[in-house]
Amino acid sequence: MALALEYFRSASRFVAARAVGDRAPGLLTGPLAPLRLATLKDPVPLGAGWARVKPTLSGICGSDLSTIGGKSSFYFSPLVSLPFVPGHEVVGELMDDCGELKAGQRVALSSVLGCAARGQVDLCPNCAAGLYGRCDRVTVGDLDPGLQTGFCKDTGGGWSRLMLAHRSQLWAVPAEMTDTTAVLVEPLACAIHAALRARVPQDGDVLVVGAGTVGILTLIALRRLTPAGRIVVAAKHREQRAAATMAGADEVIRPEHAVKAVRRQEHAVKLTPERGMEFLLGGVDVAIECVGSRSALDLALRTTKAGGRIVLSGIPAPGADLTPLWFRELELVGAYTGGMEDVEGGPRHSFALALELASSLPMLERLVGATYPLDRWREALDHAIAAGRLGTFKVAFAPQE
DSSP states (O other), rough: OOEEEOOOOOOOHHHHHHHHHTOGGGGGGGTTOOEEEEEEOOOOOOOOEEEEEEEEEOOOOHHHHHHHHHHHHHGOOOOOOHHHHHOOOOEEEEEEOOOTTTTTTEEEEEOOTTTTTTTSSSSSHHHHOOOOOGGGGGTTSOOOOOSSSOOOOTOOOOSBSSSEEEGEEEOOOTTTTTHHHHHHHHHHHHHHHHHHTTTTTOOOOOOEEOOOOOOOHHHHHHHHSSOOEEHHHHHHHHHHHHHHHHTTOEEOOOOGHHHHHHHHHHOOEEESSSSSSSSSOOOOOOOOEEOOOOHHHHHHHHEEEEEEEEEEESSSOOOOOOOHHHHOEEEEEOOOOOOEETTTTTEEHHHHHHHHHHHHHGGGGEEEEEOOOOHHHHHHHHHTHHHEEEEEEEEOOOOOO
């Protein structure tokens, strides 16, 4: 039997969390939490290519908090199967031989449950092209619906002491890499994908909105893997601003000062409407939204030059004013998980790039500010919800403690 945190269906808790969660976040980890600490039967490998993994660390992601807080879009409802064990940022120990990977090896998880994991012999066009995050079959095949591990009831997730993974998801962790670095490989792969989706022109100016874990990792990827010129980061909290400076930002400002800073940098024209946020005629070549809030997307839309590109790296919140998208003929693109990337030297998987980049950045592990055993899950989620204000970046579970 394995201890796990299980997310279960509760319409009343979902509605209550959606209604009052922002005003009373403590309720999300108290009576409104659709989570329970459960002792579940040990999972059994689902067939060829499957293995058990014992999670060592599993991160708490913004998408997890959005789900628990009732803020996820109903768009996702047919893409998950309940009850499920959350946790898709995972480093752990492989318990069974799996292909060329041997039991006892440390592995990191690429979370998408694509065609290969679902037993599809004929891959969908996206999986065949290596664009696994765009898989068209995440609701069919040998598994119940689940866009990722951590949202599928058949596989378990990282917020447990034992879970299942398919060979197509597993990446060997180098012996010299610490667990606290390895647990960031999955979000780093996502950040790399977002930075490359931005298609930054040579010496192009970039605005990164948000400097939590996603924003800092995206900044690192922009500096290491793109021809970006000047990078401005809009960061809400003091510790985030300090980290953005260390990670290579040319200018770090508070979000409320971002329009003025970009206007000064780009010699743009600033206009103030009768109602709503001020905006620019002119601006940066690319903006990457790493928060997942209406105000962050509004800021990106209003500071990007005509014909520029905006990348949504955070899960979008409803309500942003899309008028600039139309008026300035902006390109708005999403960036979800990863896959094969077109980089110098030929296509490479974003996870391979992330492992390589993480190996060269030993300071990365300092982004993991706190770990908790599963039986302190309320504390852990409270900490993750308040992470920015508390000066923490990544909060993770240590399920074996």
